[in-house]
Amino acid sequence: MSAITDRIDACKAEGRAALVGYLPVGYPDVDTSLEAMRVFVEAGCDIVEVGPPYSDPVLDGPVIQHAAAIALEGGVRVDDAFRAVSVVAQAGAVPVIMAYANLMLSRGWERFATDLVAAGGAGVITPDLTPDASPEWIAAARAAEVDTIFLTAPSTTRERMQLTADASRGFVYATSLMGVTGERASVGDAAADVVARTREAGAERVCVGLGVSTGRQAAEVARFADGVIVGSAFVKAMGDAGDLKALRVKVEELAAGVRGEA
Amino acid sequence: MTGSLQSAPGPFFGEFGGRFVPEALMAALDELTDAYDKARVDPAFSEELERLARDYTGRPSIITEVPRFAAHAGGARVFLKREDLNHSGSHKINNVLGQALLTKRIGKKRVIAETGAGQHGVATATAAALMDLECVIYMGEEDTERQALNVARMRLLGAEVIPVATGTRTLRDAINEAFRDWVANVETTNYVFGTAAGPHPFPAMVRDFQRVISVESREQMLALGGLPDAVLACVGGGSNAIGSFDAYLDDTDVRLIGCEAAGDGVETGRHAATLTGGRPGILHGSMSYILQDDEGQTQPSHSISAGLDYPGVGPEHTWLSSIGRAEYWPVTDAEAMDAFRLLTRTEGIMPAIESAHALAGAIRLGTELGPDATLLVTLSGRGDKDVEQAARWFDMFPGEDA
Numbered sequence: 194m195s196a197i198t199d200r201i202d203a204c205k206a207e208g209r210a211a212l213v214g215y216l217p218v219g220y221p222d223v224d225t226s227l228e229a230m231r232v233f234v235e236a237g238c239d240i241v242e243v244g245p246p247y248s249d250p251v252l253d254g255p256v257i258q259h260a261a262a263i264a265l266e267g268g269v270r271v272d273d274a275f276r277a278v279s280v281v282a283q284a285g286a287v288p289v290i291m292a293y294a295n296l297m298l299s300r301g302w303e304r305f306a307t308d309l310v311a312a313g314g315a316g317v318i319t320p321d322l323t324p325d326a327s328p329e330w331i332a333a334a335r336a337a338e339v340d341t342i343f344l345t346a347p348s349t350t351r352e353r354m355q356l357t358a359d360a361s362r363g364f365v366y367a368t369s370l371m372g373v374t375g376e377r378a379s380v381g382d383a384a385a386d387v388v389a390r391t392r393e394a395g396a397e398r399v400c401v402g403l404g405v406s407t408g409r410q411a412a413e414v415a416r417f418a419d420g421v422i423v424g425s426a427f428v429k430a431m432g433d434a435g436d437l438k439a440l441r442v443k444v445e446e447l448a449a450g451v452r453g454e455a
Numbered sequence: 456m457t458g459s460l461q462s463a464p465g466p467f468f469g470e471f472g473g474r475f476v477p478e479a480l481m482a483a484l485d486e487l488t489d490a491y492d493k494a495r496v497d498p499a500f501s502e503e504l505e506r507l508a509r510d511y512t513g514r515p516s517i518i519t520e521v522p523r524f525a526a527h528a529g530g531a532r533v534f535l536k537r538e539d540l541n542h543s544g545s546h547k548i549n550n551v552l553g554q555a556l557l558t559k560r561i562g563k564k565r566v567i568a569e570t571g572a573g574q575h576g577v578a579t580a581t582a583a584a585l586m587d588l589e590c591v592i593y594m595g596e597e598d599t600e601r602q603a604l605n606v607a608r609m610r611l612l613g614a615e616v617i618p619v620a621t622g623t624r625t626l627r628d629a630i631n632e633a634f635r636d637w638v639a640n641v642e643t644t645n646y647v648f649g650t651a652a653g654p655h656p657f658p659a660m661v662r663d664f665q666r667v668i669s670v671e672s673r674e675q676m677l678a679l680g681g682l683p684d685a686v687l688a689c690v691g692g693g694s695n696a697i698g699s700f701d702a703y704l705d706d707t708d709v710r711l712i713g714c715e716a717a718g719d720g721v722e723t724g725r726h727a728a729t730l731t732g733g734r735p736g737i738l739h740g741s742m743s744y745i746l747q748d749d750e751g752q753t754q755p756s757h758s759i760s761a762g763l764d765y766p767g768v769g770p771e772h773t774w775l776s777s778i779g780r781a782e783y784w785p786v787t788d789a790e791a792m793d794a795f796r797l798l799t800r801t802e803g804i805m806p807a808i809e810s811a812h813a814l815a816g817a818i819r820l821g822t823e824l825g826p827d828a829t830l831l832v833t834l835s836g837r838g839d840k841d842v843e844q845a846a847r848w849f850d851m852f853p854g855e856d857a
Contacts, residue, residue, distance in 0.1 A: 247752065251476075251631050298751065299751025
């Protein structure tokens with residue numbers, strides 16, 4: 194049991210899915226992004242996924258690539274992600290980090306885990322690190338009691354579903370489609386199937402990400418998933434101008450969605 | 456007894472290599488690994504690849520001794536392995552034909568590839584035309600500008616060329632974009648990776664397809680009187696170098712020297728000499744050396760040569776460097792361009808600017824070792840694509856007289 198599982202279970206007890214919001218720290222600048230983290234929590238995110246921007250984000254589409262590039266140009270540091278984690282924890286949501294592997298390796302697997310705990314964070318989502326590729330990370334995370342959140346995809350085989358479900362803690366991140374982050378007109382049938390297959394492999398909590406951008410889509414996904422992960426739509430709502438009002442409206446829309454109110 | 460270093464199977468070379476990719480790609484990489492493992496022991500596959508190498512590429516490539524060039528390299532004997540004479544103009548075709556055949560075997564109809572200088576893109580477009588595959592090439596926008604002729608070549612061959620405008624607008628961003636395409640289209644699409652880097656099985660597979668360079672050259676050199684004292688090749692990702700080295704790995708008296716692009720000089724920070732100026736990290740699917748800042752953000756690389764302008768390097772090179780079996784030397788833009796002009800003027804052979812880095816290494820080594828030395832340099836590609844850039848470097852365009 195962890196802060197993440199407790200929160201997801203609490204949402205479940207309310208008869209709804211959890212809302213997981215993603216934001217790259219430093220977009221459009223560090224201070225605004227920290228403010229945005231608070232807006233996330235006030236407007237209804239249960240779990241906030243803080244992204245330290247990375248120079249080569251292969252699993253991200255144009256919206257998040259753009260945000261990451263602006264943040265890096267602005268001089269954002271990985272330390273800023275840990276600051277954002279503290280802000281989220283103080284605001285009352287559960288903070289996790291979504292980090293590309295080289296940022297973790299460069300800091301050191303153990304230090305990354307202990308710094309996260311010190312900041313009040315609960316887990317790490319690793320988009321380019323699968324369980325079989327990361328024994329050092331898993332060991333460091335277990336020692337620090339940090340949840341390891343791995344991904345499954347429509348292409349994931351039965352054996353790999355098993356591997357991923359076994360190695361994940363907190364929840365499993367099921368990607369709804371084959372592709373990178375970004376908005377899609379509809380969330381396809383693949384999403385329900387990935388969630389079902391992830392559950393069959395023994396995962397108790399499965400959240401769905403990639404392509405969800407509207408309250409209606411969130412409501413649809415909330416019927417079969419324990420949590421709905423939204424990133425690009427929030428980044429786009431805030432925009433380069435850092436429009437926190439627009440962000441709040443968008444988060445509220447998605448928060449209503451996970452409650453089936455869309 | 457120590458085992459052979461040749462043809463190391465991966466996924467790890469020492470502590471380098473592996474497979475660090477999104478889960479969505481793992482099934483495709485497993486499928487590719489299985490297909491390759493079956494193909495490599497299937498005589499029908501080897502025969503088809505050998506037939507294409509002979510009747511299409513024009514293999515074996517010849518060895519040319521270059522005495523007038525060598526007079527400027529300490530009087531050492533210098534031989535060139537002429538990959539520039541391959542059909543489509545570089546060593547890249549060796550790898551591409553293998554991977555295109557493999558694409559047919561796994562029943563996919565579409566190939567994607569990244570390209571820096573355009574050599575791998577041209578080779579992939581060539582193989583796609585030959586084998587009736589849909590072909591999309593990702594190329595950094597800056598590279599499409601400095602290698603416009605190769606963009607046109609790819610388009611003439613029927614490929615779609617997509618300029619990549621994100622990040623540094625070079626090879627590294629083209630690879631990112633190709634990976635994004637692959638994640639979305641993996642069911643129909645095979646990624647024909649151009650260099651001996653990336654996630655397993657690419658480093659070992661690309662090395663195997665390029666190994667023909669050293670297998671041939673070793674026999675050719677023996678027939679000419681003996682093994683060389685050193686084999687030199689340029690290193691970006693490192694596919695021509697690893698192919699040039701592999702058959703010599705157990706010949707401990709043969710020095711293996713990879714020439715990295717030092718751009719304006721390693722000390723200036725504007726370079727692409729990854730093994731000289733980098734440290735261990737994960738980029739594009741494998742653990743190797745990369746040019747990165749103190750937090751692990753990839754640093755922009757710089758080289759006059761688009762094909763070497765890459766902030767990573769294949770994991771097997773990092774391993775060979777770490778165990779001391781191969782040496783990696785930085786060669787600046789200026790040294791490479793001097794070697795480019797020297798070979799062109801003394802021998803009537805215009806090298807690719809990439810390959811000119813290896814020639815510059817040979818000048819340095821020959822000067823050090825003197826007339827008793829025998830050096831073998833892989834001329835990985837021809838310089839036609841670089842004429843405009845070289846003419847600008849040497850102020851040879853009309854109206855640009857100094």
